[in-house]
Amino acid sequence: MAADKVDPIHQFQIHPIIPIHIGGYDLSFTNSALFMLATVAVAAAFLYLSTSSRSLVPGRLQSVSEMAYEFVGNMLRDAAGTQGMKFFPFVFSLFMFVLVANLLGLFPYFFTVTSHIIVTFGLAALVIGTVVVYGFMKHGLGFLKLFVPHGVPVYLLPLVVLIEVISFVSRPVSLSVRLFANMLAGHITLKVFSGFVVSLSALGAVGVAGSVLPLAMAVALTALELLVAFLQAYVFAVLTCMYLNDALHPGH
Amino acid sequence: MSSKVRPWLDGRGPSNYVAGDFKKRTDGDGLTGQGGCVADKNGPDGTGKTGRGKQHEADIRDDDLERRRRDLEASLATRRPDRLEGKDDAKTGSVAGYGQALKLSSEFIAGIVVGAALGWFIDRVAGTSPWGLIVGLLLGFGAGVLNVLRSAGLVSEFGTGDKPRDPKE
Numbered sequence: 001m002a003a004d005k006v007d008p009i010h011q012f013q014i015h016p017i018i019p020i021h022i023g024g025y026d027l028s029f030t031n032s033a034l035f036m037l038a039t040v041a042v043a044a045a046f047l048y049l050s051t052s053s054r055s056l057v058p059g060r061l062q063s064v065s066e067m068a069y070e071f072v073g074n075m076l077r078d079a080a081g082t083q084g085m086k087f088f089p090f091v092f093s094l095f096m097f098v099l100v101a102n103l104l105g106l107f108p109y110f111f112t113v114t115s116h117i118i119v120t121f122g123l124a125a126l127v128i129g130t131v132v133v134y135g136f137m138k139h140g141l142g143f144l145k146l147f148v149p150h151g152v153p154v155y156l157l158p159l160v161v162l163i164e165v166i167s168f169v170s171r172p173v174s175l176s177v178r179l180f181a182n183m184l185a186g187h188i189t190l191k192v193f194s195g196f197v198v199s200l201s202a203l204g205a206v207g208v209a210g211s212v213l214p215l216a217m218a219v220a221l222t223a224l225e226l227l228v229a230f231l232q233a234y235v236f237a238v239l240t241c242m243y244l245n246d247a248l249h250p251g252h
Numbered sequence: 253m254s255s256k257v258r259p260w261l262d263g264r265g266p267s268n269y270v271a272g273d274f275k276k277r278t279d280g281d282g283l284t285g286q287g288g289c290v291a292d293k294n295g296p297d298g299t300g301k302t303g304r305g306k307q308h309e310a311d312i313r314d315d316d317l318e319r320r321r322r323d324l325e326a327s328l329a330t331r332r333p334d335r336l337e338g339k340d341d342a343k344t345g346s347v348a349g350y351g352q353a354l355k356l357s358s359e360f361i362a363g364i365v366v367g368a369a370l371g372w373f374i375d376r377v378a379g380t381s382p383w384g385l386i387v388g389l390l391l392g393f394g395a396g397v398l399n400v401l402r403s404a405g406l407v408s409e410f411g412t413g414d415k416p417r418d419p420k421e
Contacts, residue, residue, distance in 0.1 A: 149408070159391075166367045166395035167402075174362030174399065178354060231351055 008191035012115055012184070032119070035104060035111045043100040068096070072237060079241035080248055087244050090130065094123060095237040102183060102229030106222070114232075115183040117176060124172035127240045135247040146250040175239055182232050186225045193218040359399035367392015 016028030047068075050061035058066055072092045076084050098114060105112025113119055135143035147164040148157070196214035200207040371388015375381040401407040 162391055163394045163398060166370065166391055167363060167398050169370070170359075170362040170366040170392075170395060170399060173366055174358045177362060178358040181358065182354060235351070235355070 008188045008195065011111070011187060011191060014116075031111045032113055032116065035101070035113050036119075039097060039101045039104055039113060042104065043096040046100075047096070068092075075238055076241045076244075079238065080245035083248050084241065084244055087130075091237055091240055091244070094127070094240060095233055098123070098179065098236050099230065099233035102233055103226075105183065105187065106225055106229060112183055112187055114179055115187055117180040120176035120179040121172065123179075123236070124176040127175065127243055128172040131243045131247040134244075135250060138247070139250055143247075143250050146246055171239075171243060175236065179232050179236055182228055186221070186228055190218060190221050190225060193221060355403060356400050359403050360396040363394075363396025363399045364389065364392040367395055 014030045014032050016026075016030050017034060018029040020027045020029060046061075047065050050065045053059065053062060055062065069092070072095050073085070073088060076088055076091050080087070101113040104110055105115065132143075135146070139145075147161050147168065149160065149164070152160050193214045197211045197218065200211035200214065203210075367388045367390075368385060369388070371384040371386070371392070373384075374388065375384035378384065398407065
């Protein structure tokens with residue numbers, strides 16, 4: 001087996017499946033798009049099928065979807081109050097999309113949608129766009145109070161407001177970078193350690209014996225990645241709730 | 253079901269080894285009273301059923317059993333919080349710490365990157381190079397520090413002046 005060439009970045013390459021070019025733009029249907037579709041399909045199918053029996057005493061699958069529902073519902077209610085529940089479909093869709101995309105990415109030979117920063121940035125921009133648009137719709141210019149902390153001396157105000165604005169703008173960046181970096185780093189590490197197993201076992205009997213160590217590491221990392229997949233979806237949803245809270249109650 | 257199991261458990265094997273073990277463990281702490289309450293509540297239905305056969309022996313057995321159960325309750329009560337705390341510690345030690353580190357660093361870097369990008373953009377538009385970038389970097393540094401402190405719960409949230417939010421997230 002050709003073990004000397006292990007490229008940990010190769011798994012993130014995007015290649016078109018159905019090339020589509022419209023007006024000079026490359027709108028091809030890529031593997032990333034395929035896995036986004038798969039993510040949506042899996043999430044929708046799971047929720048639809050698991051809740052289709054609508055039994056009063058839920059079965060296993062139904063209670064999983066009910067738990068997901070209550071989990072996100074409580075999260076949103078805690079962070080943004082009952083008024084925030086109007087954003088429940090939005091937050092729940094985001095949570096399920098990120099969670100299912102992360103989990104699908106753990107399968108070997110599958111593409112991880114959330115390991116591309118443009119995808120996570122798109123999701124974060126959606127969140128922050130919702131916050132800004134809804135904030136201005138609901139409060140008008142009063143939304144700008146968000147950038148003016150109470151009790152700051154007037155001569156410091158321009159500086160503080162500038163810093164607050166930068167801090168606000170950096171939110172979608174940190175939101176997207178966090179998810180993207182976690183997924184990217186995790187998958188690269190996993191690939192590197194699996195690569196060690198292959199290249200070591202090509203060295204003969206000693207190598208095969210030695211390759212047990214990176215194999216154990218790869219197993220442990222897989223478990224960690226599973227946890228990170230959940231954790232990052234959770235963090236993404238929690239931060240979305242907190243930002244939505246700012247849109248609902250600026251300067252409360 | 254329990255009334256069937258109890259005499260069987262009692263009449264079998266070295267009958268006092270479990271009790272002795274628990275007794276040693278629980279004598280030191282003051283929590284036996286708590287366990288006693290629970291055991292007393294459960295007491296009557298057990299004695300009513302098992303006392304049907306050889307009465308005297310059964311009474312002795314029940315007393316023994318009650319004592320053991322009380323001891324068991326107490327020792328479980330003293331052990332339970334310990335176990336939970338240990339689990340929590342392990343969790344905050346590895347996984348949550350990793351998450352926290354990534355969170356804080358991404359907040360900090362995002363502040364600087366956004367500040368620098370804004371400054372650079374102002375430079376491009378207004379032709380004030382390199383001052384926009386310099387000022388933007390400095391302000392971005394300030395915003396990054398603010399982000400970190402805010403997400404660690406040490407500084408108040410957006411728009412509020414006084415109370416910091418809960419540090420948990």
